[in-house]
Amino acid sequence: MATPVLVFDIETVPDVAGLRKLWELSDEVTDDAVVELVSQRRRQATGSDFFPTHLQRIVAISCVLRAGGETLRAWSVGGAEDGERELVKRFFEGVDKYVPTLVSWNGSSFDLPVLHYRALIHGVQAGSYWDLGEDNKEFKWNNYISRWHLRHTDLMDVLAGYQNRAWAPLNEIAVLCGLPGKLGMDGSQVWPAYKRGEIEAIRNYCETDVANTYLLYLRFQHMRGALSPESYEREVALFRTFLADQTAPHWKEFSDAWK
Numbered sequence: 001m002a003t004p005v006l007v008f009d010i011e012t013v014p015d016v017a018g019l020r021k022l023w024e025l026s027d028e029v030t031d032d033a034v035v036e037l038v039s040q041r042r043r044q045a046t047g048s049d050f051f052p053t054h055l056q057r058i059v060a061i062s063c064v065l066r067a068g069g070e071t072l073r074a075w076s077v078g079g080a081e082d083g084e085r086e087l088v089k090r091f092f093e094g095v096d097k098y099v100p101t102l103v104s105w106n107g108s109s110f111d112l113p114v115l116h117y118r119a120l121i122h123g124v125q126a127g128s129y130w131d132l133g134e135d136n137k138e139f140k141w142n143n144y145i146s147r148w149h150l151r152h153t154d155l156m157d158v159l160a161g162y163q164n165r166a167w168a169p170l171n172e173i174a175v176l177c178g179l180p181g182k183l184g185m186d187g188s189q190v191w192p193a194y195k196r197g198e199i200e201a202i203r204n205y206c207e208t209d210v211a212n213t214y215l216l217y218l219r220f221q222h223m224r225g226a227l228s229p230e231s232y233e234r235e236v237a238l239f240r241t242f243l244a245d246q247t248a249p250h251w252k253e254f255s256d257a258w259k
Contacts, residue, residue: 004067006100007217008091009210010111011187011202012056013194014038019055035191053113058084059194061091062206064214066235067098072242074211076203085122088115092126095144099128101151105170105213108147108154155216174212177219180257183208184250204250211254215239 016031019038029037039049061077077090092115095102104111119126133140144152147162159173160166175181184205185193193202215236222232243255 002068004065004098004100005103005214005217006094006098007064007066007103007210007214008107008111009062009104009206009213010058010114011060011062011190011206012058012114013191014051015055015057018057022055031195053110054117056114056117058087058114058118059190059199060203060206061087062203062210063091063094064210065094065098065100066214067100070238072238074207074214074242076207080199080203084118085124088118088122089124091115092119092124092129095126096128101153102144103153103155103213103217105209105216106154106156106167107152108157112144112152153217153220155213155220159220170209170212170216174216177216178259179212179215180208180254181212183253183257204248208250208254211239 014035016034019025019034020027020029023034023038025034025037038051038055042051043049062075063077064072064074066072077094078087094100118124127135129144131139132143132145139151142149142151147154147157150158156167156170160168171181171186182205184201190202190205218227218232218235218239221227222229227235240255243251243258246252246255
């Protein structure tokens with residue numbers, strides 16, 4: 001692949017500190033009570049207790065990087081002990097360094113808006129990401145911000161023909177394509193796992209999610225003719241080689257589930 005590809009996924013929890021500010025709740029109210037109170041009021045107002053993007057706090061960012069030669073990495077940004085600002089900062093530093101094609105599943109509607117708001121809150125710079133052609137003229141015609149540019153390829157959005165009613169869940173499409181799908185947990189279990197201090201489990205889950213997305217991206221590139229059948233098989237084999245070299249249990253589980 002001539003242009004580096006960076007597939008990414010984030011995991012989030014309710015921004016309890018932000019909720020306290022907005023709802024003027026004291027520290028005497030427990031975190032659980034804060035989340036439950038706001039959830040109830042959102043259900044009453046909207047019919048859903050899912051928090052909007054500006055009230056999500058990032059606890060994990062996982063990536064697959066496919067660069068020149070045989071370079072392929074899959075990892076979670078930063079360490080389990082790092083705060084949100086450091087995770088967001090490192091992610092955008094990676095975008096500045098590689099200027100990659102960003103790939104996501106539902107990134108346009110969720111992951112990137114969350115990253116935008118958290119970068120704004122924490123004062124994180126992201127020059128290359130926000131370039132619309134002022135510095136790099138190529139970005140005028142293909143940038144990360146436009147919904148219809150492929151410098152950020154939101155697979156869910158593209159495959160749905162940019163029709164929201166045709167959006168499909170990552171897990172279901174992955175399984176239909178013979179991939180493992182979600183392993184370990186799903187998004188609804190991240191907040192309870194975070195409260196139990198299981199940040200490594202969240203990061204592992206995020207990594208397998210991003211692996212599913214990367215493998216779907218390879219299939220998409222083959223479908224649109226950007227990868228020949230032979231090139232596609234080589235890319236798949238390279239990822240299988242990566243998996244074979246991993247010792248972490250979540251990668252072994254992923255490999256075993258990928259027939």
